[in-house]
Amino acid sequence: MNIFSSLRVYAGKWAVTNSRDFSQEEINAVDSATVVDSQYGSSVCFIMKGGGQTFIPLSTNSTLALGDDVDLSKAKLLTLHRDGDADIYRVEI
Numbered sequence: 487m488n489i490f491s492s493l494r495v496y497a498g499k500w501a502v503t504n505s506r507d508f509s510q511e512e513i514n515a516v517d518s519a520t521v522v523d524s525q526y527g528s529s530v531c532f533i534m535k536g537g538g539q540t541f542i543p544l545s546t547n548s549t550l551a552l553g554d555d556v557d558l559s560k561a562k563l564l565t566l567h568r569d570g571d572a573d574i575y576r577v578e579i
């Protein structure tokens with residue numbers, strides 16, 4: 487018997503599987519985007535033109551600080567994947 491077949495395997499590191507610009511449609515739907523503090527560290531708070539707000543965590547490679555406005559025409563939307571977990575998104579600028 488192989489000892490490793492009976493042990494739990496923990497997920498590996500998150501890896502970027504896609505990086506893209508925000509589409510013009512996405513940019514047009516946002517009234518403002520600001521860096522805020524969240525349970526995941528810094529996140530971008532998107533105030534939507536249609537009402538409400540939503541959040542996407544900020545990439546750890548970002549140089550923005552809390553309270554900074556995010557220029558979506560310069561930002562990238564990253565998709566990260568790790569086996570065993572659903573994909574997650576990060577904003578990088």
